[in-house]
Amino acid sequence: MKVISxxxxxxxxxxxxxxxxxxxxxxxPTNGSIYLGKTDVKGDTVSNRKVHGGEFKACxxxxxxxxxxxxxxYPHLEWTFGMLGxxxxxxxxxxxxxxxxDIYKLGNALVQITQPREPCFKFAYKFGSNAVLQxxxxxxxxxxxxxxxxxxxxxxxxxxxxxxxxxNGITVFQLxxxxxxxxxxxxxxxxxxxxxxxxxxxxxxxTYFLK
Numbered sequence: 659m660k661v662i663s664x665x666x667x668x669x670x671x672x673x674x675x676x677x678x679x680x681x682x683x684x685x686x687p688t689n690g691s692i693y694l695g696k697t698d699v700k701g702d703t704v705s706n707r708k709v710h711g712g713e714f715k716a717c718x719x720x721x722x723x724x725x726x727x728x729x730x731x732y733p734h735l736e737w738t739f740g741m742l743g744x745x746x747x748x749x750x751x752x753x754x755x756x757x758x759x760d761i762y763k764l765g766n767a768l769v770q771i772t773q774p775r776e777p778c779f780k781f782a783y784k785f786g787s788n789a790v791l792q793x794x795x796x797x798x799x800x801x802x803x804x805x806x807x808x809x810x811x812x813x814x815x816x817x818x819x820x821x822x823x824x825x826n827g828i829t830v831f832q833l834x835x836x837x838x839x840x841x842x843x844x845x846x847x848x849x850x851x852x853x854x855x856x857x858x859x860x861x862x863x864x865t866y867f868l869k
Contacts, residue, residue: 659748659749659750659751659817659818660748660749660750660815660816660817660818661746661747661748661749661764661765661812661813661814661815661816661817662722662739662747662748662749662814662815663687663722663739663740663746663747663814664687664688664689664690664691664692664745664746664747664812664813664814665685665686665687665688665739665740665744665745665746665747666685666686666688666692666699666701666702666703666745667681667682667683667684667685667686667702667703667740668684668703669681669682669703670682670683670684670703672783674779674783679780680703681703681780681783681784682702682703682704682743683743683780683781683784684740684784685702685740685741685743685744685745686738686740687738687739687740689814690813690814691765691811691812691813691814692745692811692812693809693810693811694716694717694764694765694767694769694806694809694810694811694812695716695806695809696713696716696806696809697711697712697713697716698711698712698716698717699716699717699745702745713805713857714772714773714803714805714855714856714857714860715772715773715803716803716804716805716806717745717746717769717803717804717806718743718744718745718746718775718801718802718803718804719744719745719746719747719748719751719801719802719803719804720742720743720744720746720747720748720751720775720801721747721748721749721750721751721752721753721799721801722739722747722748722749722751723749723750723751723752724742724797724799724801725737725739725741725742727797727799728741728742731790731793732785732787732790735785735786742801743775743781743784744801746812748818751801751802753774753798753799753800753801753802753829753830753831753834754829754830754831755829756771756802756829756830756831757771757823757824757827757828757829757830758771758772758773758824758827758828758829758830758833758850758853758855758856759771759824759827759853759854759855760820760822760823760824760827761807761820761821761822762818762819762820762821763818763819763821764812764816764817764818764819765810765811765812765813765816766808766810766811766812767806767808767809767810767811767812768806768807768808768810768821769804769805769806769807770804770805770807770855771802771804771830771855772802772803772804772805772855772856772857773802773803773830773833773855773856773857773860774800774801774802774803774830774831774833774834774837775800775801775802775803776800776837777790777791777794777795778791781794795834795838798831798834798835799831800830800831800834802830805855824853824855826849827849827853828846828849828850832846833846833850836864842864842867844867844868847864847865847867847868848868850864851864851865
């Protein structure tokens with residue numbers, strides 16, 4: 659996996675249900691290095707820290723390999739890297755091969771795979787379509803958030819070096835499926851409850867389905 663674009667956003671406001679909303683989803687390429695902090699990317703806008711940023715969502719990664727799929731669905735949009743709201747556009751990122759809890763060296767930082775991105779109304783607004791939310795869920799390639807275990811900067815062309823693999827874990831792709839599946843895989847849920855790469859609020863949400 660290799661970083662091919664580093665992206666950050668300035669705050670953008672729009673009107674939603676008669677209310678003014680601020681978002682950091684309109685990310686643009688920086689053409690340079692960025693610094694990964696413990697709770698966010700330096701210089702990036704995080705407008706709602708209940709759902710973005712923080713320890714388990716410090717930085718969002720999306721696969722460059724998935725761009726063609728979205729460009730074909732929405733050819734009228736102005737396409738640049740960062741369009742999916744990601745801080746890092748990564749060539750070769752495959753959610754079916756990324757395991758929750760895996761740790762990678764990336765530039766001068768150390769990052770841990772934590773959880774998939776779940777689409778929200780701001781994503782729909784940016785794409786100009788409510789249908790994009792279900793399309794994102796159905797496609798299954800969600801990108802991934804990471805936890806920053808050691809802060810540091812990184813550059814375009816930096817590659818991911820696996821430091822520690824989560825044994826007997828599940829992938830980002832499997833967790834994303836699990837979140838939206840009508841019939842939950844309880845074995846997957848039980849394995850996730852012992853994984854320290856997941857925040858407690860997500861574990862609590864999954865525990866509900868074991869009852």
